[in-house]
Amino acid sequence: MSADNETVTCPFDFSEALEFDPALADLMRRDSPTRIRLPYGDADAWLVTGFDAVKQVTTDHRLSRAGIIGRDYPRMTPEPIVSPESINVMDPPHSSRVRHLASQAFTQQNVEGLRHRITRLTDLLLDEMEEHGPPADLVSHLSETLPRHTVLDLLGIERQEWPRIQESVQQLLVVGADNKETAATAKADLTAYFAKLVEQRRDTPGPDLISAMAAARDGEEQLDDRELAVMALMLALSGQDTATCQISNITYLLLTRPELMRHVRQQPETLTDVLHELLRHIPFRKGVGIPRVALEDLELDGVHIRAGDYVHVSYLTANRDAERYPDPHTIDLNRPNSPHMTFGWGGHRCIAVPLAMAELEVAVGRLLERFPGLRLAVPPEEVRWDTKTIRRFPLELPVTW
Numbered sequence: 001m002s003a004d005n006e007t008v009t010c011p012f013d014f015s016e017a018l019e020f021d022p023a024l025a026d027l028m029r030r031d032s033p034t035r036i037r038l039p040y041g042d043a044d045a046w047l048v049t050g051f052d053a054v055k056q057v058t059t060d061h062r063l064s065r066a067g068i069i070g071r072d073y074p075r076m077t078p079e080p081i082v083s084p085e086s087i088n089v090m091d092p093p094h095s096s097r098v099r100h101l102a103s104q105a106f107t108q109q110n111v112e113g114l115r116h117r118i119t120r121l122t123d124l125l126l127d128e129m130e131e132h133g134p135p136a137d138l139v140s141h142l143s144e145t146l147p148r149h150t151v152l153d154l155l156g157i158e159r160q161e162w163p164r165i166q167e168s169v170q171q172l173l174v175v176g177a178d179n180k181e182t183a184a185t186a187k188a189d190l191t192a193y194f195a196k197l198v199e200q201r202r203d204t205p206g207p208d209l210i211s212a213m214a215a216a217r218d219g220e221e222q223l224d225d226r227e228l229a230v231m232a233l234m235l236a237l238s239g240q241d242t243a244t245c246q247i248s249n250i251t252y253l254l255l256t257r258p259e260l261m262r263h264v265r266q267q268p269e270t271l272t273d274v275l276h277e278l279l280r281h282i283p284f285r286k287g288v289g290i291p292r293v294a295l296e297d298l299e300l301d302g303v304h305i306r307a308g309d310y311v312h313v314s315y316l317t318a319n320r321d322a323e324r325y326p327d328p329h330t331i332d333l334n335r336p337n338s339p340h341m342t343f344g345w346g347g348h349r350c351i352a353v354p355l356a357m358a359e360l361e362v363a364v365g366r367l368l369e370r371f372p373g374l375r376l377a378v379p380p381e382e383v384r385w386d387t388k389t390i391r392r393f394p395l396e397l398p399v400t401w
Helices: 022-028 051-059 094-106 108-132 138-143 145-154 159-173 177-203 209-215 225-256 258-266 268-281 353-370
Strands: 002-004 007-009 034-037 045-048 292-294 298-300 303-305 310-313 398-400
Touching (some): 045 051, 094 225, 108 353, 145 353, 159 225, 177 209, 177 225, 258 268, 258 353, 268 353
Antiparallel strands (some): 034 045, 292 310, 298 303
């Protein structure tokens, strides 16, 4: 990381286990937003790190996600992951309408109805792991497979299509410059695929999320075909991305910190609270996500932001803000439960949080129930970590029992 005319160059390429990125830690120590330069994009951006300041950015109508459309905005990947029609780059009131309609498929009640399907898929995968016998790779047996199966199953995608969808999703997340063309093709293929699927579900609805979102109404309002297709693509992306990383990351922490494992085994009823504290603590991605652009001049955390400036937030640093979380770098299982930013904040908080939490509760809960002697099959320093994408997760997690 190097400073140049008060702009800090941020490759954000740190990927050492689940250690916190020293570059981000350094940026957190500054009193106000910092100008940063990311690997891709034609401009610098402001980076906001504190919890309250991040909260302000994510809820301030003068800072627009939609304003980045058509621009070569500062980012981590060569090809922008997000589609111009995605809810991730909409502003209120349009985003409020789409979120309200789509979130009807993810009410707590609906997700509780889906929990038995998640549990059935989890148990099938754990049966296979048991039959395989130790040592077994938890990533391939559970972490990678369960979220993929769950989201593709809930979207009603035919099983023979699953490998193709998974491959395209992976191509979108790679950070190398030589991947730009491949990623653009993958995004176009996925968008076309989901557009066709939406058409089919309009004609013949089934017990799947696309049909549920297609049926969602608010008076005369409903999602149009394009909105539905992009929403389905976003769920295929984020549904696999977040849960895949977090099942592995959470299990890794439990297996390498005996006091955490002991707590969960002795008090299984606290699992949900434990998961939230681990989600707050884990640096689940590298760097930053999608920026906002200032629609007018404004003051932000003591800095003058000009109209047209890009503003990035770091949910990772917000989750480690000492003013909100005393002793923030420590995993404290008795910490009073206060909302974290792992799933985002404000108008762009993930609408599928109830589904993601159900997956994590079932996956981790069933794993620990069924394998009371579960432990790492290799020393922690031998676990290999992803270095090629924007995510943080172990490529393999060899376990024995």
